[in-house]
Amino acid sequence: MRHPPDALYADVRDTDPDVLDADGPTAHVGRLAQLQAWLDAEKVRATRAQRRLADDGRAVPPEHSLARDGKTSSRDAKATTEREAVCTAMPGFEDALAVGAVSAGHVDAVASATKHLDEAETAEFVGEAESLLADAEKQGVDAFTRGCRELAKSIRARHHSRADVDELERQREQSKVTRWVDQTTGMHHTHIECDPLTDRQIWSAVQGARGTLRRSNQQTGTRCSWERLTVDAIVEAVSSTGAKARTGMVVHIDLPTLTDGRHDTTLCETDSGVSLPVDTMRRMACKADIIPVVLNGDGVVLDEGRAKRLATHEQRVAIEAMQATCSHPDCTVTIDDCRIHHLTPWRLGGRTDLADLAPVCETHHHLIHEGGWTLTMTEERVATWTRPDGHTYWTGSLNDRRPIAA
Structure with missing residues (x-):
C-alpha cells in the first residue's frame, strides 16, 4: 500500500473536531490512529531503504536521517530503526501496521521484549509471529507489551535455567538513587532505580504507612490530596525503625x-x-x-x-x-x-x-x-x-x- 485509503484520508481532512458531539471525537481519534499507523508503516519502508543505501555507502545511516530530516529526537530515531528491524523479521506486523490493525506501540513492544535475547532465542520468539500478531490485533499496547515480555522471559528460561535469577541479580547490581533539584520550580527530586523485590519492600512499607495515615486523617477530619498523603507516607516509612518498620511483601x-x-x-x-x-x-x-x-x-x-x-x-x-x-x-x-x-x-x-x-x-x-x-x-x-x-x-x-x- 503506497497511499492511505482515499476514504480515510478524506474523512480526516474534512472533519472539524470542534463541531463534533456524542461519540464523534472518539471515531475521529480512531481514524487519526489508523492514518498514523499508515504513516508509521511508510516510515518503516523509508528506513529500510535508507539502510540499504547506507550499507552500499550511498547515504548516511537511517538514525542520522531520521533525527535530522525527520525532525525527531535521537531516541525516537533509534526506536524507528528498531521498529524497522521487527517488521523485516516479522512482515505480518508491517502489513497490519499499514492498514491500522496494530499501532507502532505494538511493534515497539516486540522490539523491547527481544532486545536482550540472543540469536537462537530471538528466532524462537519470531517463530511465534502469527499468534503474537493475533494478540496485537485484539489487545491494547499495555497488555500486549506485558505478553511479549512474559514470552521473552519464558523463552530465556527454557534456554537458560537461571536466566530470570541472573536478570534479578543484574538489576540488583544496577540499582541506584539519583537526586537533583529542578532549578525552575525549586522542587527536589529523588529517583530510585531498583529490582522488583526491593521495589516491593519499599512500597509495602509505604503502603502500610499510607493506610495508617489515611485512617488517622479520617478520624481527625484532615483532608489532603492522594499525592501529598503518599509523600507523607514515604517520610513516615523511611523514618520508622525497628519492629515498626517491619512490613510484609505480597x-x-x-x-x-x-x-x-x-x-x-x-x-x-x-x-x-x-x-x-x-x-x-x-x-x-x-x-x-x-x-x-x-x-x-x-x-x-x-x-x-x-x-x-x-x-x-x-x-x-x-x-x-x-x-x-x-x-x-x-x-x-x-x-x-x-x-x-x-x-x-x-x-x-x-x-x-x-x-x-x-x-x-x-x-x-x-x-x-x-x-x-x-x-x-x-x-x-x-x-x-x-x-x-x-x-x-x-x-x-x-x-x-x-x-x-x-
Whole structure:
C-alpha cells in the first residue's frame, strides 16, 4: 500500500473536531490512529531503504536521517530503526501496521521484549509471529507489551535455567538513587532505580504507612490530596525503625509452582503484576510466613458491613489477589496507587464488603465522584463503566491476574 485509503484520508481532512458531539471525537481519534499507523508503516519502508543505501555507502545511516530530516529526537530515531528491524523479521506486523490493525506501540513492544535475547532465542520468539500478531490485533499496547515480555522471559528460561535469577541479580547490581533539584520550580527530586523485590519492600512499607495515615486523617477530619498523603507516607516509612518498620511483601504464586517449580500456567508475580523469578520466590518461601488467600473462603473476615469506613488490610490483600491495576479498562496504574472505592457510596448506605469494593486510581476516582460516571459490579466481579449520558462504555471482568507461559 503506497497511499492511505482515499476514504480515510478524506474523512480526516474534512472533519472539524470542534463541531463534533456524542461519540464523534472518539471515531475521529480512531481514524487519526489508523492514518498514523499508515504513516508509521511508510516510515518503516523509508528506513529500510535508507539502510540499504547506507550499507552500499550511498547515504548516511537511517538514525542520522531520521533525527535530522525527520525532525525527531535521537531516541525516537533509534526506536524507528528498531521498529524497522521487527517488521523485516516479522512482515505480518508491517502489513497490519499499514492498514491500522496494530499501532507502532505494538511493534515497539516486540522490539523491547527481544532486545536482550540472543540469536537462537530471538528466532524462537519470531517463530511465534502469527499468534503474537493475533494478540496485537485484539489487545491494547499495555497488555500486549506485558505478553511479549512474559514470552521473552519464558523463552530465556527454557534456554537458560537461571536466566530470570541472573536478570534479578543484574538489576540488583544496577540499582541506584539519583537526586537533583529542578532549578525552575525549586522542587527536589529523588529517583530510585531498583529490582522488583526491593521495589516491593519499599512500597509495602509505604503502603502500610499510607493506610495508617489515611485512617488517622479520617478520624481527625484532615483532608489532603492522594499525592501529598503518599509523600507523607514515604517520610513516615523511611523514618520508622525497628519492629515498626517491619512490613510484609505480597507475592502471588500458585501452589504447584511453589511446591514443584515452573509449569505451563505458572503464576509468580508481585501484587502490582511484576513477574518474579520462581526459584528466588521458592527460596524466600522457605523462610517466610505464608498466608494462603482463598477467595470466598472462611479464613479471614472479609466483609465488614458498616462497622468500618475504610477497607481492611485483609480485604485489600484479597482484592490484590484478583487484580493488579485500577478497575478502569484503559488504566494501568498499579493497585499500590489506587484507592479502594465503595461502589455504593458510604453516605448512601454502602457497606465495606468485598463485593462492594474495587480499586480505582485518583484520576478515575474523580471521574466517578465529580465526573458523573458510574461503576457497577456483579458478584462475579464483572464491572460496567457507564458514562454520564447513560452510554455503557465498557463491561468486563476485573480479574486481570493471568498465568504466564512456562
